[in-house]
Amino acid sequence: MKLAINRRQAIVGLGTAGALTLLGRPAFAAKKVKLGVMRLASHAPSYIACERGYYKGEGLDLELEFFEAAQPMAMAVASGEVDYAVTAMSVGLVSLAQTDAIKVIGGALSEEKGLVGTVILASEKAYRAGVVTPRALSGTTFGVTKVGSSFHYMCHKIAEANGIPMSEISLRRLQKVGAIISALESGEIDAWAIQGSIADKLLAGGNAMQIGLVSDYAPNYQVTTVFTSTKNAANEREQTAAFIRAHSTAVDDYNAAVVDKTATAEEVDDVLNIVHKYVDSERPLHAAKETFLSSAMRIKQGCALALDSVTDQLEWLKAKKMVSKTITPEMLFDTSYVETI
Structure with missing residues (x-):
């Protein structure tokens, strides 16, 4: 009997050093990092990557930091309180780019025709x-x-x-x-x-x-983005690439189980159990699972960034004089980590 082991099982089963060897990358000492999130189902990949050891498998000792709005999260990244964050673009985030404090490095939640969104x-x-x-x-x-x-x-x-x-x-x-x-x-x-x-x-x-x-009204809207400090984007490239890889693995798990529904029933249950631990935990599990499945939105594979959408958001903020007209896409986006679409 041949035993099939998928990439997720290999990473979790082998641990940090073994997983990195398996994936063809050298192991390095675990680095403590913080990730800013909100208690929303759209942040599921962050929870999945934590629970399944994907961040650890990339050498990151990651701690979740919870927020209730996008702007405080952007301030926390700029100040170094957290290292990475996943949330929507806001005036605060874009304004901080003008001071060379923040860079958007990837995409996350997105609108897609045919899904509830x-x-x-x-x-x-x-x-x-x-x-x-x-x-x-x-x-x-x-x-x-x-x-x-x-x-x-x-x-x-x-x-x-x-x-x-x-x-x-x-x-x-x-x-x-x-x-x-x-x-x-x-x-x-x-x-x-x-x-x-x-x-x-x-x-x-x-x-x-x-x-x-x-x-x-906005069928290709990039609702949330992945961002970090300019310092991390420029000087912590190995760490930042490791974060993107781990997060992307969890995105694949989430999309397969909840959006595309191509995963096994056992895998769907496992993914939804993880999400429920962090979101809607006060509700009965069966009720929360039904909501997660019926209202799922796609997370961009590989943290790909819908550049046209985020650029439109930037230009709208500039046109409405909510941010300086001198802010350019190059000041806000670092497209060296992910595919742009």
């Missing part, structure tokens, strides 16, 4: 008042964490596609995702756009209604 929601109160499609967003309030956040950008894309001037939509800056959820549930705000894993819970509770999908 990010859901556009109306509060139950607003829906009853006629906000039943994105075309009805004129005169409404829309939840964002901060001006220049990914939520703001999505609102801009939705409004632009429906011919609604942004001046006709009132942005409510609520700082944290949890605060936006509460505001939508209470009817304090009329609308929001959020990943399906969170949208599903709001819809199930009857506190919100689905009125559209962001992928209808």
Whole structure:
């Protein structure tokens, strides 16, 4: 009987030095690094790579640092509090690039036609008042964490596609995702756009209604990116490449199990058990698994970066005078680590 061992099993089973030898790379002393994440299903590859030993297999002693918004994460990378992070582009992140503090080195979550992706929601109160499609967003309030956040950008894309001037939509800056959820549930705000894993819970509770999908207005939107300090990108190339490799292995696991559904039932269960440990852990496992599967969004294979999308986000921030017009793509993006698409 021939025993088949996949790459994941080999890495976990052999340990750091053995795995690196197997993969044709020299072992090196474990380096302590911190990774900034949020408790969202879209951060699943970070959890999978930790739990399955992928970071350790690349010689990284990695610790997860949890955040509730994108901008504080960018500040933490710039200050050296964390080494790498996965989150959406924001005013704070782009502005820090001007000071040569941060570089976007890869892509993560992305919108894709045919997948649920990010859901556009109306509060139950607003829906009853006629906000039943994105075309009805004129005169409404829309939840964002901060001006220049990914939520703001999505609102801009939705409004632009429906011919609604942004001046006709009132942005409510609520700082944290949890605060936006509460505001939508209470009817304090009329609308929001959020990943399906969170949208599903709001819809199930009857506190919100689905009125559209962001992928209808931004089908190739690079929602989140992988970024690090300029110092790491320039001077810690072996470490940074090791991080990308480990993370990419976990991305493959996630996409196969949850997005493409090409993995075995046992593998799907294992992946979802890992995600549930970090996300929606207060909910019953079976309920959380159903949400993870029904609302899955693709993570870019190999951490590939959708350069057209992130450049569009940069140009929008510049056009709206939220960041300096002197910031160039070269100042923000280091494309030497991953494929650009």
